[in-house]
Amino acid sequence: MSLDNLTVKPHDRLTEALADELDGVGTLIRTRMASEHAPRIPEVTAHLVEAGGKRVRPIMTLAAAKICGYEGPYHVHLAATVEFIHTATLLHDDVVDGSGQRRGRPAANLLWDNKSSVLVGDYLFARSFQLMTEAGRLDVLKVLSNASAVIAEGEVLQLTAAQNLSTTEEVYLQVVRGKTAALFSAATQVGAMVADAPDEIVEAFYTYGDALGVSFQIADDILDFAGDAAKTGKNIGDDFRERKLTLPLIKAIAAGGDADRDFWVRTIEKGKQEDGDLDHAVALLKKYDAIEQTRIEALAWSEKAKQALKAVPQGELTDMLSELADYVVERLH
């Protein structure tokens, strides 16, 4: 997930339009990441929070709430809650992936240790639940605790699916829902809920967040094979080296059948990669049209996100959300 690293034009406009609310979110995050007793907690959290990040998820909540006519104050709480959950999962992800970098800085697990990352992540997760109780909405709590379970489930699934050549597109989608779409859809959904929007609008916002998240993650997986490192900030081939079964790979493996099986078994299943393997993998993806097929799916999800927005109140913010869905796949041209 590197949406945070992109300079997204519609994102910049959303940031400007929601500047006051985002200030409130920032203040709330800084206040609540404090710990009376354990200074290690704000140290680790500040390292991550101050490194920036585009606050895409809080923007989703704030935008949905405002589009539905809500004037506050609890959309700010919920936006901060969503960012806390995101930060907690980043800390744990970096431990699980053994990451070296995060947001252009050394990852917290390297600067301190894995122990601190695990425990501070737990703390932020607990704080996120404390924060959301303040909004006084059980329905919102259900959505966010459900999203948290889907996130963790998706991560476990990714762990067991990694290096497994029989991973299906269905499992891939489940992983993507967990690692990206679940928090996006919960973020937009609770924004509409706190505004007491009617059910069909709440559902439309859920669909928008879900489809945007899936579209983004599929696009991200394409860029790992076919992107421009200078533009995306991603190293080409990271997923291949980490033996992740992403959608382009799943499609190419299925299309290639027995012909390429030895290559995939060696490079992905057994992880015995040599110089030139990445180039060969990219050549196979092209041969079977896997990049293009995957791009078509990303476009379809982006379109689904935009369609969903037709059911919500129209205006400037809604337009920006729609343009964000365009932007996610524009990167693929």
Add this chain to the structure above:
Amino acid sequence: MSLDNLTVKPHDRLTEALADELDGVGTLIRTRMASEHAPRIPEVTAHLVEAGGKRVRPIMTLAAAKICGYEGPYHVHLAATVEFIHTATLLHDDVVDGSGQRRGRPAANLLWDNKSSVLVGDYLFARSFQLMTEAGRLDVLKVLSNASAVIAEGEVLQLTAAQNLSTTEEVYLQVVRGKTAALFSAATQVGAMVADAPDEIVEAFYTYGDALGVSFQIADDILDFAGDAAKTGKNIGDDFRERKLTLPLIKAIAAGGDADRDFWVRTIEKGKQEDGDLDHAVALLKKYDAIEQTRIEALAWSEKAKQALKAVPQGELTDMLSELADYVVERLH
């Protein structure tokens, strides 16, 4: 924490008196630890759940609710929630401590890997919040999310206090609240809350759980230096080898002043332990009466727990809780 490993007579009677409710808790745990998509989750959880554990925390919730006249059904949900939180923290603790064993079986982080333990712990934590929303009580959610934050904060504090000779008794107490007392006090408190008990009774149950937890942890720390391994199931000197600043040690270090400083710096701060060091440490604890002083504190906390129970409705279950407080310190004779 090894309360789970003891054969506690009052605990056995509580288990019998609450047998039906505990069955319900067990069923709920088995149902909710399932995952539609990621079979690794129930595998890891079942490994821990089926290894037993005395279900002390769920018993606290069930007992408090019944003492306050509650007939169900949500005390069972909350008891299962508390056990989920506990199981999640065990999984993460074992990663942080690099544990080899848990409940007499190889720890999950060894059987699978640290990654699975981190992520399955996150899943259980999220599930615990889902479960508690079902009780429909925001006040209960606040107490349990607050307890979760205190637990994580205490763990971080323990991490930074480890090997630090300047650790004070105040910091020790904070660590103990986090690692043990916070979940005990929340467990009893929410039992009373779900029964709509008056504030002073809710508070009395909080005080009971808190004092019982502190008393238990202090006793446990004493047994690490002065226990009978055959009876307690603990290896003597584990905390010393792990360089944990527990209360007996803090007292002995303070009393010894400069005279023993080199010994403590070498063995605890630098961790350069040799044969005979544990015996010498125990001798110093005896010299400064640190074991006896610590035992007096454990007794005082046990007494505080029993006093608190005077404010709650009397009966068989209340008597058993009181006897549990006695039992915790009887182990020290």
